[in-house]
Amino acid sequence: MTVQDYQAEPAYNFAYLDEQTKRMIRRAILKGLAVPGYQVPFASREMPMPYGWGTGGVQVSAAVLTPDDRFKVIDQGADDTTNAVSIRSFFERTAGVETTTKTALASVIQTRHRIPEAALTEDQILVYQVPIPEPLRFLEPRESETRKMHSLEEYGLMHVKLYEDISRHGHIATSYAYPVRVEGRYVMDPSPIPKFDNPKLDDCPAIQLFGAGREQRIYALPPYTKSVSLDFEDHPFDPSKAAHPCGLCGAEDSYLDEVILDDKGGRLFVCSDTDYCEERQAQGHRGKDAA
Amino acid sequence: MSDHPLLSVTGVTKRYGAHIGCADVSFDLYPGEVLGIVGESGSGKSTLLNCLAGHLAPDAGQVVFDTRGHGPRDTITMSEPERRMLGRTDWAFVHQHARDGLRMGVSAGGNVGERLMAVGARHYGDIRGKAADWLDRVEIDTDRIDDRPSTFSGGMQQRLQIARNLVTGPRLVFMDEPTGGLDVSVQARILDLLRGLVRDMGLSAIIVTHDLAVVRLLADRLMVMKSGHVVESGLTDQVLDDPQHGYTQLLVSSVLQV
Numbered sequence: 001m002t003v004q005d006y007q008a009e010p011a012y013n014f015a016y017l018d019e020q021t022k023r024m025i026r027r028a029i030l031k032g033l034a035v036p037g038y039q040v041p042f043a044s045r046e047m048p049m050p051y052g053w054g055t056g057g058v059q060v061s062a063a064v065l066t067p068d069d070r071f072k073v074i075d076q077g078a079d080d081t082t083n084a085v086s087i088r089s090f091f092e093r094t095a096g097v098e099t100t101t102k103t104a105l106a107s108v109i110q111t112r113h114r115i116p117e118a119a120l121t122e123d124q125i126l127v128y129q130v131p132i133p134e135p136l137r138f139l140e141p142r143e144s145e146t147r148k149m150h151s152l153e154e155y156g157l158m159h160v161k162l163y164e165d166i167s168r169h170g171h172i173a174t175s176y177a178y179p180v181r182v183e184g185r186y187v188m189d190p191s192p193i194p195k196f197d198n199p200k201l202d203d204c205p206a207i208q209l210f211g212a213g214r215e216q217r218i219y220a221l222p223p224y225t226k227s228v229s230l231d232f233e234d235h236p237f238d239p240s241k242a243a244h245p246c247g248l249c250g251a252e253d254s255y256l257d258e259v260i261l262d263d264k265g266g267r268l269f270v271c272s273d274t275d276y277c278e279e280r281q282a283q284g285h286r287g288k289d290a291a
Numbered sequence: 292m293s294d295h296p297l298l299s300v301t302g303v304t305k306r307y308g309a310h311i312g313c314a315d316v317s318f319d320l321y322p323g324e325v326l327g328i329v330g331e332s333g334s335g336k337s338t339l340l341n342c343l344a345g346h347l348a349p350d351a352g353q354v355v356f357d358t359r360g361h362g363p364r365d366t367i368t369m370s371e372p373e374r375r376m377l378g379r380t381d382w383a384f385v386h387q388h389a390r391d392g393l394r395m396g397v398s399a400g401g402n403v404g405e406r407l408m409a410v411g412a413r414h415y416g417d418i419r420g421k422a423a424d425w426l427d428r429v430e431i432d433t434d435r436i437d438d439r440p441s442t443f444s445g446g447m448q449q450r451l452q453i454a455r456n457l458v459t460g461p462r463l464v465f466m467d468e469p470t471g472g473l474d475v476s477v478q479a480r481i482l483d484l485l486r487g488l489v490r491d492m493g494l495s496a497i498i499v500t501h502d503l504a505v506v507r508l509l510a511d512r513l514m515v516m517k518s519g520h521v522v523e524s525g526l527t528d529q530v531l532d533d534p535q536h537g538y539t540q541l542l543v544s545s546v547l548q549v
Binding site for chain 2: 235
């Protein structure tokens with residue numbers, strides 16, 4: 001079905017949201033791109049899914065999708081989990097866009113909690129679902145105060161959190177939603193991606209958009225933006241992962257999920273990025289647990 | 292003492308609608324000097340202190356502070372980032388309730404280190420070393436560096452708050468009833484500590500209190516406030532031993548004798 005076909009039905013608009021709403025969201029996105037890392041307020045709409053299921057990401061995707069796009073959704077790296085499947089079918093129905101599970105073929109990728117392993121390109125947009133956009137939230141509960149801290153660049157408190165980590169655990173134990181400093185200015189919460197993915201945020205050729213529906217915030221990283229993970233001089237940032245190769249494809253360089261197999265201590269480490277893993281297996285790579 | 296005042300206050304006035312918070316307060320504070328402000332509840336002491344410390348914007352008046360980099364500057368007209376920077380470096384504010392001045396969910400070491408990190412310290416070992424040093428100086432066992440202040444007694448919390456404020460080596464400390472709500476033996480210990488620190492570090496301080504014993508011990512000079520106005524000021528001993536104004540006489544005679 002093309003856009004013209006749908007326009008025959010008066011109640012229908014491409015990609016669920018009406019055009020004025022999309023304009024409003026696009027304005028917020030453009031502002032976010034102009035001021036990298038700054039949280040732009042926007043009038044988040046009620047979406048046909050509960051908060052926490054990616055309402056922010058869905059609205060951003062709806063605003064940037066065009067009929068020619070090829071759409072991919074990942075949830076914790078996987079294309080086949082409930083969240084990913086339902087959002088993908090949502091846009092198949094409401095936008096009629098082509099969908100794919102291949103990272104390299106997609107032009108818009110909506111993601112929850114991961115950045116794909118395959119390198120992104122300038123032709124792609126990565127849309128993050130963000131539960132809590134404010135990196136200072138649990139340190140300073142007053143929103144009026146955190147906004148002031150952002151505007152005055154008072155980020156000492158962020159290091160207090162890292163200090164507490166080291167004093168309690170001996171190392172920086174924050175392993176996801178690891179704060180980054182964008183272009184030496186705003187401190188940003190990169191959504192709950194593992195800190196393993198943080199280096200991929202930096203200098204990325206793709207546009208990265210972050211949408212928080214319940215919190216009504218959009219922020220963005222334009223292509224090739226510098227983003228540095230916060231750390232201490234004597235406790236540098238460490239993008240750690242499980243010290244195993246993937247059990248199915250044998251990859252040493254990808255982020256792994258741990259799967260418990262039985263109650264006798266059996267476990268399997270597999271790539272969390274299912275597309276990456278399948279592609280490697282298709283190329284003939286095999287891990288030790290592959291059937 | 293230096294010839295230039297560290298803080299020069301002229302005509303500070305703050306109104307709450309028709310009510311007067313404090314009216315037309317002027318004084319000079321010289322480096323190393325401790326000024327006490329006493330008065331009954333509602334006399335405008337805390338309003339004045341908050342105006343001086345930049346927490347409240349006064350309706351009129353000037354508060355000129357002798358900054359390290361740029362000489363005397365009016366802190367009321369300076370930009371907010373500059374004023375907040377002063378609040379993290381050259382100024383310190385000790386609240387009456389330690390809970391207001393501490394982060395209760397952060398360890399003692401983190402509390403002390405926060406000001407260091409806020410001014411750019413990024414070396415964990417150094418920050419921790421300094422925090423331990425300061426805990427030691429305010430007589431908190433350094434073993435408790437990783438404990439949260441919620442596990443501390445009231446007196447320890449107040450001492451921790453003092454350490455957290457003094458770690459960046461401020462030159463002017465604002466104190467709002469620093470010993471209020473503590474029992475007398477703990478009060479005595481805190482006063483002793485404060486007196487030592489003020490002397491060792493050459494601090495200037497403005498102490499707001501209704502406890503005349505506190506100012507007797509700590510303050511060089513005294514201002515007595517009533518209904519938003521300063522009714523009497525002078526050397527502490529002079530004001531307390533030979534009060535001139537009727538209200539001061541009442542205040543001095545109201546102290547319970549044991």
